[in-house]
Structure formats: structure tokens, C-alpha cells
Amino acid sequence: MSVLPKTALSFAAFLSIFFLQDSASALRWQPTFASRLTLEPTYYFEDVYQETTQVAAAIRYEFEFESQPATALRLRFSPWFYSDPASRSPNEMFIPDITEAAADYEAGDWKLKVGINRFAWGVTDDADPLDVVSARRYIDLLSSQKRGTPSFGWTWEKENWRLEAVYVPIQFESILPGEKSRWLPRDMTYNRQAGFDKIFLADRFSYGYMERREVDEALKNNFGFRGDYRGRRYDVTVVFFQGAPTAPAIFTPIIEGTSVGTSAGNVVMANHVTLQPVYYLRRTVGAGVVVPMDDWIVRLAYANSERLSGLQGLPGWAQRAVFGIETSFAVPFGSILRVRAQASFARHEEQADNLITSLDRIFDQAWILGLDLMSASDWVFSVTGLYDAARSGGYARLKIERKVAGGLTASLTGDWFDGLSGTLLGTYRTNKRVVLSTTVFF
Secondary structure, X not given: OOOOOXXXXXXXXXXXXXXXXXHHHHHHOOOEEEEXXXXXXXXXXXXXXXXXXXXXXXXXXXXXXXEEEEOOEEEEEEEEEEEOOOOOOHHHOOEEEEEEEEEEEEEOOEEEEXXXXXXXXXXXXXXXXXXXXXXXXXXXXXXXXXXXXXXXXXXXXXXOEEEEEEEEEEOOOOEOOOOOOOOOOOOEEEEHHHOOEEEEEEEEEEEEEOOOEEOOOOOEEEEEEEEEEEOOOOEEEEEEEEEOOOOOEEEEEEEEEEEEEEOOEEEEEEEEEXXXXXXXXXXXXXXXXXXXXXXXXXXXXXXXXXXXXXXXXXOOOEEEEEEEEEEEEEEOOOEEEEEEEEEEEEEEOOOOOOOHHHHHHHHOEEEEEEEEEEOOOOEEEEEEEEEEOOOOEEEEEEEEEEEEEOOEEEEEEEEEEEOOOOOHHHHOHHHOEEEEEEEEEO
């Protein structure tokens, strides 16, 4: 399954040739270039076998080109490349993608964006029920990133008001973990089409993917609107979007193993499970408010989402609300401490599965606390904790980061998971890890 449609690759090649071959034209257009290379060797404390690895060696390269050939016209091009030489999943050896490849044209109060764009419609951190446009890269549970979205965007902005409309002719699919990834369940999972029957996974077990399924042409003709009011005392955002969700449902159409009937339902001991991404239509309506209060910032968001496709096993309606508060203040030795807290509550029509594409379900009833200490000597110490009260699970992250030189940043991160078997956090409790990250900007 290709992660980058041919149209996107063709457009990227066209931009590369057009800008790089004509150096005189590039000089007239005053282009700006920026790129960064990130190396992330990772060690997992537990070996889960089943063809997975206990180490990862992720390499990411991002390139940003921007030019303004005329006062009203701006061009953007940003490819993204990922590779993990230590992975045993063929599709994680090399993943090319395009984050942005677009032209912006401004005329008075109007702005037109045409091409591959990335959208950020939310107002809250961590849990963000309003950020519903761009598909994501789900290679890693803790570092899912937005993909670009082929789109036409119109924006009108005047004084305190801003209105935006977006049309997505063809939505990109999500990038999912490889068949031998640690970020797929390794002890048990669920069969969504059969009332969430449990699938227990044998010691000698394997996954496979089949071609995605598109219900009601969900990846075509997506559209949405956003309205913003920015006042002196508060900001308000209203959002509407109809189209494919940022993550597909995952069906298990082929299960090879032994089925056993129990009083609690059918149970399968599987040797192989074939996963199928299913894209379907959803409609989301929501609103958010940001209120500055002296040294504090309060953030509120609410979204109501409903399924428009009628296929059995798809996620149904959902209601999500998030409340967040943050502040920053000076501490001794010239440092700044940022404190953020968030509470998230949600109601869903169906129970949660334990696949990475259901990541937002850890926020069904969650409490989050984060501390960031930024020192005057370019050190940053961060602690983040999440408690999943709905399923008695938890997650914690400790990160130490330092700007080593002008274009070099290094960090050391530790991640810890715990939770009940069959829940999202409990499924990945064997993925406790330490990550050494080095990023070079040039």
C-alpha cells in the first residue's frame, strides 16, 4: 500500500527541478532553505519476540523551501523522509512523504492556499478534539505526526475575525506501523466486526496488511469550515468538518487460528491476523475558547462527532471535552518553569480497541500534568504524566534536552507505560524505553 500517491511525488519532482535548475530565477525569488536531520537510537527494556526488535534506529530528514516571487505570492515545499534500518518491517525501511507543497496567494483580506497543506485547527495541547483535518503518521505511539493534505483553502481575515474554508479533493491515508512493529498488539486484540470478540495471539504469531477499504468514497471530497474571533479577553474558535477521520478503523477480515466458544463470547487463539484499514465518513462540529488571565491561560474545547457510513464495526458517535490550564514563572538561576494541567472527558458509542489508531481513547477520562524547566544555560528538563482513570492506566515521560551548539540539539528521553491487559496503555506496557535523540539543523 503506497503511502505517497503518485500525484504528490510528481508535484514534488516538478518543484525540485523548477527551482534547483534555474539558479538565476532562484536568486531573484530570494528563496530560503532549512533542513534538519534527526537520529533516534532507542532501547526497549523488554523483548517481546514475535519478529520484533529490542532496538530501533529511526532516522528522519526534513527539508523546507520557501520563496516569494511576488509580494502576493509565496511558495512552500517541505518533504519528509523516514527510515529505521533496525526494523524488520519492510515498509519501515524507507518512507517518503510530503508535509507541504503549496502556493499561497493574498489579495487584500483574502488568502488562497492551493496544494499540499498541513492544518492545525485545535486550541488545546495533548488531547485535541478539534484537530480533525490532517491524516497522521502512526509509526510510533508517542510521536505521531501530521501528514500534508491535498487541499484548496480560502481564508478571509479582518481585524478580530477570521473565516476559513477548506476543500480536500483526495485525502491522504494514514501511515500505519509495520507488520513487525512493537506498536501493534502482541498478546491480544479485538475483532471489531464480531462485537469485539477477543483475539489471543500465539507465541509464534504474525501480522499482515491487506489493501485499504474505502466506504462511501470517504477519502474524496472532504470539506470543512473554521471561524475565529480574537478578542482582548478571550479567543473563540468554531469548527465543522466532514470527511475521513485522521485515523482509520482497523478490521481483522482474516484470522488464522482456533476459535473457542465461551460464556463471555467467542475467543480465538490466532497464529496470523490480517489487518485492513477502513476509511469511512464522519462529521465533526465543535468549539474552543482560549482565555488569558494575568499569568495564566485557560483552554476549553468540545467536539461532537458522528459516523455517516453505515458499515457494521465502525466507530460510532463520540462526544469529547477538554479543559486545560497553564502558566509560566521565573525561578532561581535565571530559569523559567512552565506548568500545564489538562483534564479530558469523552463518551463513545462503542468500547475501545487497543490499536495505535485508537490513540485518542486514552483521553476518555484522563488527567495530565506537565512541567518544563528551561534554564539560562540552554538546558530543558521536562516531566509529563497521564492517568487514564477510565481504565486504570498510566503513562510518564522524563526528558532532558540541551542545545549543544548553534545547530545541534541532543536529548535523552525515558517513557513508561502501565495498564490493564487489553487496554491501549496496558497493551504497550512492554514498550518501556529510553531514546537518545540528536538533531542537526542546517
